[in-house]
Amino acid sequence: MRLPQRAITVVVIAALTLLSLPLNAQEGSLTCASNDGRYHYCRADTQNRVQLVRQISNSRCSQGYSWGFDYRGIWVDRGCRAEFVYGRRGNNGGGGSNTGAAVAAGILGAIIVGAAVASSKDDHNNDDRAEHRRDAYQDGYRQGQRDWDDNYPPDYMRYSGRIARDFESDFAQGYDDGYNNRRNKYR
Secondary structure, X not given: OOOOHHHHHHHHHHHHHHHHOOOOOOEEEEEEEOOOOOOEEEEOOOOOOEEEEEEOOOOOOOEOOOEXXXXXXXEEOOOOEEEEEEEOOOOOOOOOOOHHHHHHHHHHHHHHHHHHHHHHHHXXXXXXXXXXXXXXXXXXXXXXXXXXXXOOOOOHHHHHHHOOHHHHHHHHHHHHHHHHHHXXXXX
Protein backbone atom coordinates (compact mmCIF):
# COMPACT_ATOMS: atom_id res chain seq x y z
CA MET A 1 0.00 0.00 0.00
CA ARG A 2 1.42 3.38 -0.96
CA LEU A 3 0.69 6.34 1.30
CA PRO A 4 -0.07 9.66 -0.37
CA GLN A 5 2.88 12.05 -0.28
CA ARG A 6 0.77 14.81 1.21
CA ALA A 7 -0.13 12.66 4.24
CA ILE A 8 3.51 11.72 4.75
CA THR A 9 4.55 15.37 4.52
CA VAL A 10 1.96 16.40 7.13
CA VAL A 11 3.11 13.66 9.53
CA VAL A 12 6.79 14.66 9.10
CA ILE A 13 6.02 18.33 9.68
CA ALA A 14 3.99 17.53 12.81
CA ALA A 15 6.75 15.31 14.19
CA LEU A 16 9.44 17.92 13.54
CA THR A 17 7.31 20.60 15.17
CA LEU A 18 6.94 18.49 18.31
CA LEU A 19 10.67 17.72 18.32
CA SER A 20 11.57 21.38 18.06
CA LEU A 21 9.59 22.38 21.16
CA PRO A 22 11.83 23.25 24.08
CA LEU A 23 12.45 20.39 26.48
CA ASN A 24 14.47 22.41 28.96
CA ALA A 25 12.72 25.70 29.53
CA GLN A 26 14.28 28.51 31.52
CA GLU A 27 13.15 29.64 34.91
CA GLY A 28 14.57 32.66 36.60
CA SER A 29 13.99 35.44 39.04
CA LEU A 30 14.81 39.12 39.05
CA THR A 31 14.11 42.34 40.85
CA CYS A 32 12.63 45.07 38.70
CA ALA A 33 12.20 48.55 40.14
CA SER A 34 10.57 51.86 39.24
CA ASN A 35 12.63 53.85 41.75
CA ASP A 36 11.86 57.23 40.18
CA GLY A 37 8.15 56.48 39.70
CA ARG A 38 8.61 56.07 35.95
CA TYR A 39 8.32 53.17 33.53
CA HIS A 40 11.21 50.71 33.59
CA TYR A 41 11.65 47.53 31.52
CA CYS A 42 13.69 44.51 32.67
CA ARG A 43 14.62 42.07 29.91
CA ALA A 44 14.06 38.35 30.55
CA ASP A 45 12.91 35.29 28.60
CA THR A 46 9.59 35.09 30.43
CA GLN A 47 7.95 32.52 28.14
CA ASN A 48 4.83 34.52 28.96
CA ARG A 49 4.80 33.28 32.57
CA VAL A 50 5.55 35.75 35.36
CA GLN A 51 4.61 35.82 39.02
CA LEU A 52 5.27 38.56 41.57
CA VAL A 53 6.76 36.81 44.62
CA ARG A 54 7.72 39.72 46.89
CA GLN A 55 6.85 43.40 46.82
CA ILE A 56 9.74 45.59 47.99
CA SER A 57 8.25 49.08 47.58
CA ASN A 58 5.60 50.87 49.59
CA SER A 59 3.90 51.84 46.32
CA ARG A 60 1.15 49.56 45.10
CA CYS A 61 2.28 46.76 42.69
CA SER A 62 -0.78 45.62 40.78
CA GLN A 63 -0.59 43.63 37.55
CA GLY A 64 -1.81 45.66 34.61
CA TYR A 65 -1.61 48.90 36.62
CA SER A 66 1.97 49.18 37.86
CA TRP A 67 3.58 46.04 36.47
CA GLY A 68 3.17 43.64 33.57
CA PHE A 69 5.13 41.47 31.16
CA ASP A 70 5.48 40.12 27.67
CA TYR A 71 7.63 37.29 26.33
CA ARG A 72 10.72 39.57 26.27
CA GLY A 73 10.61 40.95 29.78
CA ILE A 74 8.84 42.55 32.75
CA TRP A 75 7.85 46.21 33.12
CA VAL A 76 7.22 48.23 36.25
CA ASP A 77 5.80 51.74 36.69
CA ARG A 78 4.39 54.16 39.32
CA GLY A 79 7.01 53.31 41.95
CA CYS A 80 6.47 49.53 41.97
CA ARG A 81 9.57 47.59 43.04
CA ALA A 82 9.31 43.81 43.38
CA GLU A 83 10.90 40.41 42.92
CA PHE A 84 9.49 38.29 40.11
CA VAL A 85 9.91 34.69 38.98
CA TYR A 86 9.46 33.91 35.31
CA GLY A 87 9.48 31.06 32.80
CA ARG A 88 8.88 27.39 33.42
CA ARG A 89 10.89 24.66 34.94
CA GLY A 90 12.12 22.10 32.39
CA ASN A 91 11.78 18.32 32.60
CA ASN A 92 15.15 17.92 34.30
CA GLY A 93 14.65 20.78 36.74
CA GLY A 94 17.56 22.75 35.32
CA GLY A 95 17.75 25.84 33.23
CA GLY A 96 18.99 26.00 29.70
CA SER A 97 17.67 26.17 26.25
CA ASN A 98 17.63 23.90 23.27
CA THR A 99 17.56 26.66 20.68
CA GLY A 100 20.21 24.83 18.65
CA ALA A 101 18.04 21.72 18.53
CA ALA A 102 15.04 23.79 17.47
CA VAL A 103 17.04 25.44 14.68
CA ALA A 104 18.40 22.07 13.54
CA ALA A 105 14.92 20.56 13.55
CA GLY A 106 13.62 23.53 11.55
CA ILE A 107 16.39 23.17 8.97
CA LEU A 108 15.83 19.42 8.74
CA GLY A 109 12.10 20.00 8.35
CA ALA A 110 12.69 22.52 5.57
CA ILE A 111 14.96 20.06 3.77
CA ILE A 112 12.41 17.25 4.05
CA VAL A 113 9.52 19.45 2.92
CA GLY A 114 11.64 20.77 0.04
CA ALA A 115 12.50 17.24 -1.02
CA ALA A 116 8.84 16.20 -0.86
CA VAL A 117 7.78 19.19 -2.96
CA ALA A 118 10.57 18.56 -5.49
CA SER A 119 9.64 14.89 -5.69
CA SER A 120 6.02 15.83 -6.23
CA LYS A 121 7.02 18.18 -9.04
CA ASP A 122 9.26 15.52 -10.60
CA ASP A 123 6.39 13.02 -10.54
CA HIS A 124 4.15 15.64 -12.12
CA ASN A 125 6.79 16.39 -14.78
CA ASN A 126 7.24 12.67 -15.50
CA ASP A 127 3.47 12.29 -15.87
CA ASP A 128 3.35 15.28 -18.23
CA ARG A 129 6.23 13.92 -20.29
CA ALA A 130 4.59 10.50 -20.61
CA GLU A 131 1.35 12.19 -21.66
CA HIS A 132 3.15 14.25 -24.34
CA ARG A 133 4.89 11.13 -25.65
CA ARG A 134 1.55 9.32 -25.85
CA ASP A 135 -0.04 12.28 -27.63
CA ALA A 136 2.83 12.46 -30.13
CA TYR A 137 2.54 8.74 -30.87
CA GLN A 138 -1.25 8.95 -31.34
CA ASP A 139 -0.92 12.02 -33.57
CA GLY A 140 1.68 10.19 -35.68
CA TYR A 141 -0.53 7.12 -35.87
CA ARG A 142 -3.48 9.19 -37.14
CA GLN A 143 -1.28 10.94 -39.72
CA GLY A 144 0.10 7.59 -40.88
CA GLN A 145 -3.43 6.23 -41.35
CA ARG A 146 -4.48 9.37 -43.20
CA ASP A 147 -1.49 9.21 -45.53
CA TRP A 148 -2.26 5.56 -46.29
CA ASP A 149 -5.90 6.41 -46.98
CA ASP A 150 -4.85 9.30 -49.28
CA ASN A 151 -2.28 7.13 -51.11
CA TYR A 152 0.70 9.23 -50.02
CA PRO A 153 4.07 7.55 -49.77
CA PRO A 154 5.15 7.03 -46.15
CA ASP A 155 7.05 10.14 -45.04
CA TYR A 156 6.45 11.38 -41.51
CA MET A 157 8.90 14.25 -42.05
CA ARG A 158 6.11 16.23 -43.76
CA TYR A 159 4.82 16.88 -40.25
CA SER A 160 8.15 17.88 -38.69
CA GLY A 161 6.94 21.45 -38.15
CA ARG A 162 4.27 20.26 -35.73
CA ILE A 163 6.42 17.83 -33.75
CA ALA A 164 8.51 18.85 -30.75
CA ARG A 165 12.05 17.52 -31.18
CA ASP A 166 11.81 15.67 -27.86
CA PHE A 167 8.91 13.62 -29.18
CA GLU A 168 9.91 13.22 -32.84
CA SER A 169 10.79 9.53 -32.43
CA ASP A 170 7.43 8.88 -30.71
CA PHE A 171 5.60 10.57 -33.57
CA ALA A 172 7.68 8.62 -36.14
CA GLN A 173 6.91 5.31 -34.40
CA GLY A 174 3.20 6.16 -34.31
CA TYR A 175 3.27 7.22 -37.95
CA ASP A 176 4.96 3.98 -39.04
CA ASP A 177 2.51 1.90 -37.02
CA GLY A 178 -0.50 3.80 -38.36
CA TYR A 179 0.68 3.66 -41.97
CA ASN A 180 1.77 0.03 -41.91
CA ASN A 181 -1.18 -1.30 -39.92
CA ARG A 182 -3.55 0.15 -42.51
CA ARG A 183 -1.57 -1.38 -45.36
CA ASN A 184 -1.42 -4.80 -43.66
CA LYS A 185 -5.10 -4.62 -42.81
CA TYR A 186 -6.17 -4.46 -46.47
CA ARG A 187 -3.77 -7.00 -47.95
